[in-house]
Amino acid sequence: MKARLAVSRRLRSTPFTKRIEALGVSDYSIVNHTILPKGFTRSVEEDYWHLREHVQLWDVSCQRQVEIRGHDAARLVQMMTPRDLRTAVAGQCLYTPLIDNNAGLLNDPVLLKLSEDHYWLSIADSDVLLWAKGLALGFGLNVSVREPDVSPLAVQGPKADALMERVFGPQVHEIKFFRFRKLNFQDRSLMVARSGYSKQGGYEIYLDDSSLGLQLWDTLWEAGQGLEVAPGSPNLIERVEGGLLSYGNEFTNANNPLECDFNKYCSFDDDLDYIGKGALCAIKEAGAAQIIRGIKFDCNKCPPCASTWPLLVENVNAGEISTAVWSPRLSCNVALGMLKRGYWDDGQSVVVECGDGTLRSGQVVDLPYK
């Protein structure tokens, strides 16, 4: 049984919602108090193949921006993450795990450096705004922290380049991966990044004026005719196969960066300080107790995964799955989950205790899925 989403102002609509509804959205999720379209008229499997072959428009307005600006902006942003930001340049996007004083993860935004004293954190599902405001006030920092009127629209898939060129001109090809620049759109200037929550390539347009939303959508939609453009959303199969993690799903505040294989985003440089460094050093010293891995299992489609499923090795608890879905390409279920130390090697046999009570055989695999 699947329940409907009860509407209210609190679950915020977006500048694109009118078009999303007209195109037959069938499923919503909620991220940052904002609706995220998750399905349209096609199945998740049809959507997966379409994303790998064509181009899709995704309403990811729920990736809200936390703007940090002012004299102490760089200082506050560095306090919030173990990633060394000292060499970051304006125009760069940086994947930036945020941790608290216990090294527990709070979010994993993409940081956009607009200038030396101006940053956006493009956040996953938690109110980073309140964390940043609390720190700024408590530490007496000279910054403004707010949520601006910015709604990202993603253009994803192998034909994204062709579609974006039709709207923004050949300049789009000059944007390097995880870089952004300002491009003209109908006498306005919009920030466009080469980024997105898929492994199929594409862009994210940071619309900074809600009143332009339908015009932007319609322009992209019309330009996409002949390219098989379709409405889409982060695709569960594609993200699991690509090893793209989701805060609240694969990891929560109960997890630390080393459990999530974020080692490359953790600096232990003596000259760098950030909140939670002491706790993170201690975890590094002891070694992570569990790590996120891929788990392939069974040739029969598993049910939807709405909570964690235990992983067993010879009847001993060896970890848990957080997300699982049928892959039509690999003809098995693909999953992401935490494996405890001793059980995380590639090829380790496991038994998955699915939400429907079935026990299914599988094995640990490296990410991303081949």
Next chain:
Amino acid sequence: MKARLAVSRRLRSTPFTKRIEALGVSDYSIVNHTILPKGFTRSVEEDYWHLREHVQLWDVSCQRQVEIRGHDAARLVQMMTPRDLRTAVAGQCLYTPLIDNNAGLLNDPVLLKLSEDHYWLSIADSDVLLWAKGLALGFGLNVSVREPDVSPLAVQGPKADALMERVFGPQVHEIKFFRFRKLNFQDRSLMVARSGYSKQGGYEIYLDDSSLGLQLWDTLWEAGQGLEVAPGSPNLIERVEGGLLSYGNEFTNANNPLECDFNKYCSFDDDLDYIGKGALCAIKEAGAAQIIRGIKFDCNKCPPCASTWPLLVENVNAGEISTAVWSPRLSCNVALGMLKRGYWDDGQSVVVECGDGTLRSGQVVDLPYK
């Protein structure tokens, strides 16, 4: 068209979800990253009459607790609210609007004072946990701030007293309004408050052990046979008529307490300090620019209200509606919204511009609805 809610671990299930699903939940909302049942097999109108006559069990686990404990706990809690907490006693529940340094509202939890150095904030939909953690760290306070394993279950309606006596004994009658005490449940002790998000009376049980969830639900359910017990949820009609506000719906961080008629929770005592006091004093001095009021309109049922609807007086914008629903008792639509200064008097005629484009006549009324 109503879209389904896409399930994932991130949208957390509760200790009662199995029973909620078995009882045919038809609609969910999301609050604090947790599912909130919003409808079952009956219509919202049938549910309204049932709530006014019988007794309902509500899974309000989404009212997460932010636990603040330790030497500086009282200090931190007072920093977060304009309400004077100096006379609060252990065992008391207090409605406690939280504001930031601009006097913008952040949440409106019920504060439970467990002891002089131990508090729970039973929160509406924003991550107060991150705000409190940020303040505690920044101001160097000696407190622990965490989300404990606590899932409130509400028992609401005129027969709640009878049902609760059958499970917890006659002691329940000794609990005064907005007070709580520990009562025995199967060799355990559970916190029970006389409170809840309706005007029909009842209790909230703060279950502090998820593994007891189904047992608690089943015990209440069995005891409710003969009392016409039913699964329920905060009822939209009943809450609008009762003037019960909802953070994210009637007010957001863009609003201040005086706009929400929270004057009685705002102390301007010289000896009391809290975050945002200066900003709040300035607003008080200038007077609120808008205030939340009731709006009755039209004798034809309005569509669901998923975003704000403009209010017009002689074609001039006079405010906006945030929540609206048909009242079968009053035979008109009832709404909550902000009226600008000059337009908020009882009886003021207004025109409502509904989401479906219709213009409907109405008038401003006092809260709660008669």
